[in-house]
Amino acid sequence: MLYPTIGLEIHIELKTKSKMFCSCKNDSTETKPNQNICPVCTAQPGVLPIANEKAIRNLLKTALALNCEIRNYNIFERKNYFYPDLPKGYQISQYKLPMSKNGWLEISNTKIGIERIHLEEDTGRLLHEGFEDYSLVDLNRAGVPLMELVTLPDIHSVESAREFVEELQLLLRYLDVSSANMEKGEMRVEVNISLAKQGDKKLGTKVEIKNLNSIKSVEKAIEYEIKRQSDVLERGEKIVQETRGWHDTKQITFSQRSKESAHDYRYFPDPDLLPLYFEEKYLQEIKAEIPELPQQKRNRFQREFELSLKEANLYTTQRDLGNFFEKVVSELDKKEQIKLASNYISSDLQALLKEKNYIDRVYVTPENFAELIGLIDKGEISSKIAKDLLKEMFLTGSDPSQLIEQKGLKQIGDSQELEKLALEVIKQNQQPANDYKAGKEASLQFLVGCMMKETKGRANPQLAQDVLKKLLK
Numbered sequence: 001m002l003y004p005t006i007g008l009e010i011h012i013e014l015k016t017k018s019k020m021f022c023s024c025k026n027d028s029t030e031t032k033p034n035q036n037i038c039p040v041c042t043a044q045p046g047v048l049p050i051a052n053e054k055a056i057r058n059l060l061k062t063a064l065a066l067n068c069e070i071r072n073y074n075i076f077e078r079k080n081y082f083y084p085d086l087p088k089g090y091q092i093s094q095y096k097l098p099m100s101k102n103g104w105l106e107i108s109n110t111k112i113g114i115e116r117i118h119l120e121e122d123t124g125r126l127l128h129e130g131f132e133d134y135s136l137v138d139l140n141r142a143g144v145p146l147m148e149l150v151t152l153p154d155i156h157s158v159e160s161a162r163e164f165v166e167e168l169q170l171l172l173r174y175l176d177v178s179s180a181n182m183e184k185g186e187m188r189v190e191v192n193i194s195l196a197k198q199g200d201k202k203l204g205t206k207v208e209i210k211n212l213n214s215i216k217s218v219e220k221a222i223e224y225e226i227k228r229q230s231d232v233l234e235r236g237e238k239i240v241q242e243t244r245g246w247h248d249t250k251q252i253t254f255s256q257r258s259k260e261s262a263h264d265y266r267y268f269p270d271p272d273l274l275p276l277y278f279e280e281k282y283l284q285e286i287k288a289e290i291p292e293l294p295q296q297k298r299n300r301f302q303r304e305f306e307l308s309l310k311e312a313n314l315y316t317t318q319r320d321l322g323n324f325f326e327k328v329v330s331e332l333d334k335k336e337q338i339k340l341a342s343n344y345i346s347s348d349l350q351a352l353l354k355e356k357n358y359i360d361r362v363y364v365t366p367e368n369f370a371e372l373i374g375l376i377d378k379g380e381i382s383s384k385i386a387k388d389l390l391k392e393m394f395l396t397g398s399d400p401s402q403l404i405e406q407k408g409l410k411q412i413g414d415s416q417e418l419e420k421l422a423l424e425v426i427k428q429n430q431q432p433a434n435d436y437k438a439g440k441e442a443s444l445q446f447l448v449g450c451m452m453k454e455t456k457g458r459a460n461p462q463l464a465q466d467v468l469k470k471l472l473k
Contacts, residue, residue, distance in 0.1 A: 002233065003198035004226050006155040008164065009190040009208075012147045012178045013122060014058045019143040020121040021049030021092065026144050028184050033127075033138035041143035043087035048272050051076070055145035056276070058177035059099055059119050060286050062147065065175055065293055066114055068103030070283055076119075076273040080266045085124035085137055093120035093148075095267045099276075105171070106295055107163045113152030122146040125185075141185070147178075153192070153203065158222045165189060165215055170294045170317060182214050189218050194239070195229045204229075205239040209253055212246055221246045225253050297322070305329060305338050314346055321345065321353075324366060331370030334377070341373045348387055352394050363397040364390070372400040384457035418451070418459060422467045425450045436472055444468060 016026050022040035030036055040047045063070060074097040078090040098118035104111040124142035126135045149168070155161050169187060172180045180187040189212040194204035209225060212218045229239055244253040292300070294316050301312035301322075315322030328341050349364070372389060375381045381389065381404065389400050425447055426433045436443040444465065451464045 001198050002195045002230055003200075004156055004222075005153045005194050005196065005203050006157075006161055006222065007153040007192040008149075008151045008155065008161065009192065010149045010151075010165070010168065011122075011188045011190075012149065012172060012180060013186040014055050014145040014147055015176065015178050016052055016054045016058070016145050018052060020052050020055055020119075020145040021143055024143065027140070028144075028179070028181075028186055030140050033136070034140060036140045037142070041087070042139055043089075049092065049270075051273060051276075052145055055119060055147075056099070057286055058145070058175075059117060059147050060278070060283065061175055061290060062149075062172065062177055063100035063103060063117050064283070064287050065171060065290050066103040066105055066117070066149075068100035068114060068117060070100050070278060071097060072278050073097065073275060074099050075275045076270045077267045078270050079120075081264075083123065084135070085126050085139070085142065087124070087139065087142060091120060091123065092270055092273070093267075094118035095265075105164065105167060107160065107167050110154075110160070112154045112160075112164055115150045115152050117147060117149045120146050120148060153194075158219050158226075161191070161222055162215055162219050165218055167294065174291060174293055174319075185213060188213055191218065191222055191225070193222060193225050193229070195226065195233060205241050207239060207241065208243045210243055210245055210256065217246055217248060220251055221253060224251065228253065305342070306335065307342060311342050311346055314350075321350065324369075327366035328370050328373070331367055332373060337373050337377050340377060341370070344373065344386070344390065345369075348390055349394070352391060363395065364393045365397070368393055368397075368399045375400055375404075379460060379462070382452070382457050382459070382461055384452065388457070418464055418467045419471070421451055421454060421459070422447075422464070422471055425454065426468070426471060433472060444472075 013026075013028065018024060019026050019036075019041055022038050024038045024041055025036045027036055040049060060070060074094065076092050077095050079093045079095070080090045082089055095118075098116045100118075101114075101116045103114035103117070105114065106112075122141050122144040124137055124139040126137060128135045151164070155164060169180045169182075172178045172187070178186060182188070191209045191212065192206050193209070194206045196202065196204040207225065207229065209221050212221055225244070232239055240255075240258075242258050243256045245256045246253055297316045298309070298312045301307050301315055302309065307315075315325050325342065325345050328345070329338055332338055332341060349369075369390075372386060372393065376383070376386050381400075385404075389403055392398065392403055393400060429447060429450060432443040432446050436447070447468050448461060448465050451459050451468070452461060
């Protein structure tokens with residue numbers, strides 16, 4: 001059986017005000033070509049680069065969060081190659097002495113090794129569509145701070161590759177070092193993949209797939225390439241080491257060029273940029289800025305609030321919802337109420353947010369939501385009324401007690417009042433009543449439903465059931 005081995009190279013545009021080596025604006029939303037450019041990022045004669053400290057701090061913060069070793073002495077190098085969107089004819093990058101190495105990121109209780117994270121500058125972009133005989137160059141992106149993360153070949157499935165990319169994207173957003181929006185090109189993935197027989201120590205021939213700009217593309221490209229390489233090997237042919245592209249419309253990979261080696265780029269130290277030294281005090285300052293990370297938050301939510309992994313993951317990936325949940329919990333004092341609160345937040349409240357698209361406009365305060373949970377827990381309102389109240393609270397910001405009073409929604413918990421209603425329901429539904437007496441338990445729920453309907457959800461459902469049982473005896 002053929003076994004896939006996958007390594008990822010992930011390029012991340014860092015969140016800074018200016019570019020990596022000049023003072024031009026770093027703005028991924030700029031749509032007009034060649035607006036954020038200057039003599040430095042367009043490589044005019046005689047200009048000199050100055051390294052952006054914010055970009056360096058962002059990389060170090062990411063590296064520390066990913067358990068990497070920080071190299072106290074490192075240099076920038078020139079990576080030489082010609083391409084129309086690379087004005088200098090080389091890219092300022094790092095090769096021999098990257099800023100960090102030997103880290104890991106945990107996914108599904110498995111540590112995926114990180115070989116290195118280094119800093120470089122982004123290239124411009126070429127515009128091909130609509131032009132038959134030529135392409136246009138937009139240099140707005142040229143010189144933007146770019147962080148490259150290279151994993152070890154520790155990934156062996158499409159699912160693990162997807163999870164790694166998703167978890168890294170979430171971590172970058174928690175650290176606030178990058179928006180990591182793949183559709184905007186702020187995070188781009190390259191996949192290295194090879195096939196070998198399971199158990200073989202020697203890996204198969206590696207093929208690289210370049211510039212995947214969505215998580216779905218990463219999944220589909222890996223799936224296609226595993227099948228393509230399997231078919232080649234089954235025909236007795238050899239895999240060619242090469243760089244391939246991904247055709248999103250046709251859902252196929254295609255050959256672009258033979259794979260380059262490091263010596264092809266003729267790396268050498270950039271003479272215009274001094275070496276960097278990091279003091280321990282400087283690194284400790286950056287480490288102190290690292291917030292609670294996604295995996296830590298998941299673990300804490302499961303441990304402290306006894307939530308399922310699914311619930312903890314929801315509150316981790318949707319940070320606003322998670323913050324709201326924690327504020328609600330601070331108002332509650334019983335485990336049962338916390339579980340109840342999570343059920344309503346993860347289902348009803350989330351559905352309202354999606355329906356109304358009010359992610360940033362939640363009118364329900366944590367205090368009012370906690371009060372609603374308390375009313376449900378005490379049996380003062382039914383589940384149906386709670387759902388209606390929540391919708392009203394969501395739209396108006398009113399507190400639940402006030403709405404209950406205004407709308408006359410207080411639950412009927414008087415057994416004598418419910419007995420009168422139950423007798424009427426039994427009288428109008430003789431067949432279900434007789435069926436229950438004959439041993440059909442489901443008929444009792446039908447009768448309870450009738451009582452709930454008559455009271456518009458105000459009857460205490462447990463008390464209604466008890467009253468019906470007593471009368472039907």
